[in-house]
Each structure stands twice: as C-alpha cells, then as structure tokens.
Amino acid sequence: MQSASLVDSLNSLFPPFTSSLPSSLRLQPRFLRILNPPSSFSPAYPLHTDRSTPASLRSPAAGDSVQIPEMAVKDGQDPRIAKISSAIRVIPNFPKPGIMFQDITTLLLDTKAFKDTIDLFVERYRDKNISVVAGVEARGFIFGPPIALAIGAKFVPMRKPNKLPGEVISEEYSLEYGTDKMEMHVGAVEPGERALVIDDLIATGGTLCAAIKLLERVGVEVFECACVIELPELKGRERLGEKPLFVLVSSA
Ligand SMILES: O=P(O)(O)OC[C@H]1O[C@H](OP(=O)(O)OP(=O)(O)O)[C@H](O)[C@@H]1O
Numbered sequence: 001m002q003s004a005s006l007v008d009s010l011n012s013l014f015p016p017f018t019s020s021l022p023s024s025l026r027l028q029p030r031f032l033r034i035l036n037p038p039s040s041f042s043p044a045y046p047l048h049t050d051r052s053t054p055a056s057l058r059s060p061a062a063g064d065s066v067q068i069p070e071m072a073v074k075d076g077q078d079p080r081i082a083k084i085s086s087a088i089r090v091i092p093n094f095p096k097p098g099i100m101f102q103d104i105t106t107l108l109l110d111t112k113a114f115k116d117t118i119d120l121f122v123e124r125y126r127d128k129n130i131s132v133v134a135g136v137e138a139r140g141f142i143f144g145p146p147i148a149l150a151i152g153a154k155f156v157p158m159r160k161p162n163k164l165p166g167e168v169i170s171e172e173y174s175l176e177y178g179t180d181k182m183e184m185h186v187g188a189v190e191p192g193e194r195a196l197v198i199d200d201l202i203a204t205g206g207t208l209c210a211a212i213k214l215l216e217r218v219g220v221e222v223f224e225c226a227c228v229i230e231l232p233e234l235k236g237r238e239r240l241g242e243k244p245l246f247v248l249v250s251s252a
C-alpha cells in the first residue's frame with residue numbers, strides 16, 4: 001500500500017522524468033518495495049531532477065555547515081581554483097566535536113568544478129614520466145583514477161586494512177582523529193617506477209607519509225604528493241619533509 005502511494009507521488013513529482021521513460025522503466029511498485037526507505041528516511045541531499053548543484057548544498061542550512069570565508073586560493077592566477085574552493089562544503093563538528101570537516105562531495109556535484117579539479121592535476125602531471133598514480137582510500141579513489149587515465153599511468157589503490165585480497169605490505173599511521181593502517185598489494189608496482197600520490201586532503205600528513213613509505217619500501221620514486229585541500233595549521237607539509245606537495249586550496 002505504501003509502495004503504490006509512493007509511486008504515485010514520485011510519478012507526479014517528476015513527470016518530465018517519468019513520462020519520458022518507456023513504461024517498462026517507469027517507477028513501479030514492484031521496484032519500490034525493494035527500494036522503499038524506512039518511513040523515517042530523510043535523504044541527506046534533496047531529491048533533485050535538475051543536474052546543477054542544489055541550492056541547499058551551496059548555501060548551508062541553519063548554521064550546521066559553513067563555507068570557510070578565509071579559504072585561501074593557491075596559485076591565485078587561475079580562476080578555476082576559486083570555483084573549486086567555493087564548491088567544497090565545510091561541516092563543523094564532524095565526525096567529532098572540534099573537527100571542521102571538509103566535504104568534497106559537494107565538489108563532485110559541480111560538474112565544472114570537478115572537471116577543473118582533475119584538469120588542473122592533469123595539466124601539472126602529464127609528460128612527467130609518471131607510471132603510477134597511487135590513490136589513498138577512500139577519497140583518493142575519487143580523484144586518482146581520472147588523473148591516472150589522462151596521464152597514461154596505472155592506478156594503485158592504497159587501502160584500509162584487510163580489504164585487499166592478495167599479499168600486501170602495510171604501514172601504520174596516525175590521523176587528526178585516530179590511528180589507521182594502510183596496505184598495498186605486493187607486485188602492484190615495480191622498483192624504479194615513478195609515482196604520484198593523490199588524496200583529497202592533507203591534515204597532519206600521516207596518511208601521505210604512510211603512502212610514501214609503502215611505495216619507497218618497494219623501490220618506487222615518489223615524484224610528488226597532490227591534494228585538493230591542505231589544512232596548514234596541522235603542519236602536514238612539514239611532516240612530509242623534502243617531499244614536494246601540490247595543493248589547490250588551503251584553509252589558511
Ligand atoms: O593528513 P592526515 O592527518 O593523515 O589526514 C588526511 C586523511 O584523512 C582523511 O581520510 P580518513 O582517514 O578520514 O579516511 P576516509 O577517506 O576513508 O574517510 C582524508 O581523506 C585523508 O586521507
């Protein structure tokens with residue numbers, strides 16, 4: 001009963017969408033029984049047929065998310081970077097009190113800003129003889145693969161423990177809010193290869209240091225680390241020492 005009424009509501013809410021589909025693909029009660037959320041379900045992001053970023057994701061509601069006005073733009077000459085910076089949402093007190101969480105999911109909703117992000121990295125790293133793009137779980141898996149494909153490198157996932165099925169080497173590391181371990185498949189890279197390490201964000205630098213150590217342990221040269229965001233007050237860049245770090249936006 002609940003399914004049928006929900007179908008009616010959805011079909012009337014989104015007529016341009018549902019009416020353009022063949023009848024076999026229109027929302028049917030049969031599908032909705034599987035997909036039906038519990039009655040308390042409230043989507044984190046509003047259902048939206050418009051492909052542009054919903055206004056509610058750009059302008060935070062009632063003080064529970066904010067754009068950081070002091071977000072500084074690196075390499076300020078490039079107008080794409082300001083748009084990338086403003087597409088990143090900041091959620092105070094997530095996942096713990098005191099953490100200003102930099103939420104890149106809103107950047108992913110902005111097709112121009114997301115593409116510009118990838119393009120800026122590709123422009124920097126193409127023709128640098130990089131054969132490996134190593135992406136750190138989880139958010140390095142979003143930015144790493146398109147960069148790897150565009151520069152003709154392989155993508156190597158640096159994973160949380162017990163996720164990779166083959167033989168692994170591992171490194172423990174500390175985070176802004178906890179500790180963790182990183183693993184890489186043995187044989188994914190060869191000694192003498194040249195790697196770029198990609199993540200969405202550098203805070204204390206512990207994550208990137210663990211990735212660098214894993215790669216260098218097997219004889220790979222880490223050419224540079226690259227992130228979308230840097231939190232400079234956590235001094236991750238210092239922790240990386242001599243290893244070059246390229247970022248697009250900084251909270252300083
Ligand atoms: O510079 P650091 O202090 O090491 O912190 C940066 C790391 O923290 C976040 O990942 P997180 O560990 O929260 O994992 P997730 O992406 O799986 O949520 C972020 O995506 C970086 O990987």
Ligand SMILES: Nc1ncnc2[nH]cnc12
Pocket residue numbers: 099100101102103176177201203231
């Ligand atoms: N403030 C932050 N926002 C998003 N990811 C993080 N990882 C570590 N600190 C973070």
